[in-house]
Amino acid sequence: MEEKKPAFWQRLFPGFLGKNQGANANVSIPPVANYEDFVADALLSGTPVGDASGEDSYQLTDLPNNRLLKYKIFRVMADDPTIDSALKMHISHALSAKSDTGEIISIESTSDKDDPITIDLRNTFKDMVNRNVQFWAYNAALNGVWFARVYGQSRKGVELVRSDYYSHPQFIRSYEQAGQVAGYTAAHQNPMQNAGYIALMEPWKFIAFRIPIWKAEGEFEPPRLDGSIFDISNDDYRSESIIESQNYGTSLIETAFAPWMDLQEAILSLNMSRKNAARLERLIGVNTGKLSPQRASQYLNTVSGQILKVNQANAKQSLRRGYVQTVINHLIPIFGDGKGRLDIATMEGNPNLDGLGDIDFHVKRLGSALGVDPALLGFGEMLSGGLGDGGFFRISVLAAIKANMLRRAVLSGLEGLFDIHIAYKFGKVFLPGEKPWRVVFNSVSSALEREERENLEGRVTFATMMGQLIQIIDAEFSAVDRNALANYMFTDIMKIDEEKFRKMFPKKITGPVGGQDLGPDGQPLAAEEGVLTESAARRMKSVVDRYLEGLYAEK
Numbered sequence: 001m002e003e004k005k006p007a008f009w010q011r012l013f014p015g016f017l018g019k020n021q022g023a024n025a026n027v028s029i030p031p032v033a034n035y036e037d038f039v040a041d042a043l044l045s046g047t048p049v050g051d052a053s054g055e056d057s058y059q060l061t062d063l064p065n066n067r068l069l070k071y072k073i074f075r076v077m078a079d080d081p082t083i084d085s086a087l088k089m090h091i092s093h094a095l096s097a098k099s100d101t102g103e104i105i106s107i108e109s110t111s112d113k114d115d116p117i118t119i120d121l122r123n124t125f126k127d128m129v130n131r132n133v134q135f136w137a138y139n140a141a142l143n144g145v146w147f148a149r150v151y152g153q154s155r156k157g158v159e160l161v162r163s164d165y166y167s168h169p170q171f172i173r174s175y176e177q178a179g180q181v182a183g184y185t186a187a188h189q190n191p192m193q194n195a196g197y198i199a200l201m202e203p204w205k206f207i208a209f210r211i212p213i214w215k216a217e218g219e220f221e222p223p224r225l226d227g228s229i230f231d232i233s234n235d236d237y238r239s240e241s242i243i244e245s246q247n248y249g250t251s252l253i254e255t256a257f258a259p260w261m262d263l264q265e266a267i268l269s270l271n272m273s274r275k276n277a278a279r280l281e282r283l284i285g286v287n288t289g290k291l292s293p294q295r296a297s298q299y300l301n302t303v304s305g306q307i308l309k310v311n312q313a314n315a316k317q318s319l320r321r322g323y324v325q326t327v328i329n330h331l332i333p334i335f336g337d338g339k340g341r342l343d344i345a346t347m348e349g350n351p352n353l354d355g356l357g358d359i360d361f362h363v364k365r366l367g368s369a370l371g372v373d374p375a376l377l378g379f380g381e382m383l384s385g386g387l388g389d390g391g392f393f394r395i396s397v398l399a400a401i402k403a404n405m406l407r408r409a410v411l412s413g414l415e416g417l418f419d420i421h422i423a424y425k426f427g428k429v430f431l432p433g434e435k436p437w438r439v440v441f442n443s444v445s446s447a448l449e450r451e452e453r454e455n456l457e458g459r460v461t462f463a464t465m466m467g468q469l470i471q472i473i474d475a476e477f478s479a480v481d482r483n484a485l486a487n488y489m490f491t492d493i494m495k496i497d498e499e500k501f502r503k504m505f506p507k508k509i510t511g512p513v514g515g516q517d518l519g520p521d522g523q524p525l526a527a528e529e530g531v532l533t534e535s536a537a538r539r540m541k542s543v544v545d546r547y548l549e550g551l552y553a554e555k
Contacts, residue, residue: 063254077256144211228241
């Protein structure tokens with residue numbers, strides 16, 4: 001069984017060349033440094049601030065291109081309750097559980113009867129998947145991709161799926177050969193003893209829950225492991241060198257970085273404005289009269305010492321009670337007559353209420369980037385149109401798009417897991433259209449369903465009008481290929497699968513015996529009835545109306 005392993009797995013992972021195949025035989029990857037130490041202030045894009053002592057810090061202004069740096073920033077952003085709530089709402093919407101069974105995902109057969117492979121998948125992964133799928137989806141939404149280490153044995157299948165600290169994407173690198181997965185390396189992978197290199201791990205050792213949308217890097221060409229020069233005119237793609245993949249997905253909060261930073265600065269400015277407005281400053285003029293400079297200095301020190309002692313006592317009392325002393329005294333000596341007199345002038349700050357408009361603007365930008373209405377993020381005064389109680393997710397196409405990306409990320413990871421299990425246990429590899437199982441999500445998007453129903457209504461109306469037009473031209477359908485017409489209406493217009501159409505009409509569609517069509521009352525049509533009869537039109541209209549009423553009743 002071992003000697004068949006490379007060729008067998010190559011069918012499931014075409015990018016995997018094996019250890020003794022092609023020009024990339026014995027491929028090894030330079031050791032990967034500990035990714036926790038990759039982040040350095042010098043790599044951050046921003047403006048250096050600080051003194052000349054070498055202890056410069058950098059103010060982050062733009063999201064860095066390096067994905068390892070992004071992960072640390074995403075973790076900080078996820079600690080914000082606003083962003084954390086948005087992510088969890090998307091997860092709950094995309095992966096909601098059934099109220100009776102608590103299932104989020106079910107594994108069903110593609111045929112009427114359960115296949116043994118489908119039953120095995122359901123028994124093996126049903127509980128494990130439903131227990132961990134929200135964890136996988138949350139981390140994929142946060143980082144753009146989430147990896148899981150797969151452990152399996154021949155004829156036993158997958159035995160363990162590890163998804164923890166060691167499978168974090170900051171520790172994993174994915175490699176491709178001609179755009180197909182060739183293998184992985186990890187920061188915690190033991191180096192080879194003889195050369196200090198780590199070998200490329202097989203592609204069936206990991207599965208990836210990857211957000212399907214990603215940005216291709218156009219500034220730098222990926223380094224090729226063997227140092228070869230890429231030639232796109234070469235048809236032998238098997239001879240291409242292995243490169244690190246650029247497809248690590250895209251975080252759902254990546255575009256929210258700039259609005260989030262602006263919101264943080266606006267909130268900080270507002271807080272400082274409030275504190276400044278609450279501060280009370282007093283100018284105390286101490287009249288020293290005609291005292292000598294030495295006596296005047298002693299007099300000022302006595303007054304300032306007394307005021308300082310009182311302020312310190314008040315400050316300690318304020319801290320114990322939980323508020324900050326906001327009264328600041330300034331002593332100004334006054335020379336002239338009237339010694340012993342104190343002149344006190346008080347200045348109060350004025351809070352800038354116009355700053356609240358900036359906060360609202362940044363909140364709306366952040367909500368737009370996150371795909372969530374600001375009212376659902378805690379800003380209740382913005383709620384309008386009765387969008388509470390989940391109404392936003394029922395009608396928002398943007399929320400439906402986010403949910404669809406999460407489901408596709410989960411689906412790609414689960415399909416990879418199931419393929420690996422079937423290969424391990426049954427020694428089989430299915431093409432996409434041959435798989436006897438399917439993954440069904442309990443959650444549905446009402447917004448997308450609404451769009452689909454409206455499109456379906458339009459297609460039904462068009463197909464009905466097409467049939468009426470043909471019957472006006474050819475009442476007996478004598479010049480029409482009935483099978484071709486039915487196939488066109490059901491597959492091209494109604495978008496019904498070709499295989500389902502053949503099951504619906506397994507035999508040749510023919511007209512009535514004798515070549516005469518029957519009317520709605522079951523009687524043969526007269527020869528002069530070359531157009532659509534009034535009774536047939538009424539009957540057709542009644543059928544269409546009942547269908548449309550059923551669709552609206554479901555809403």
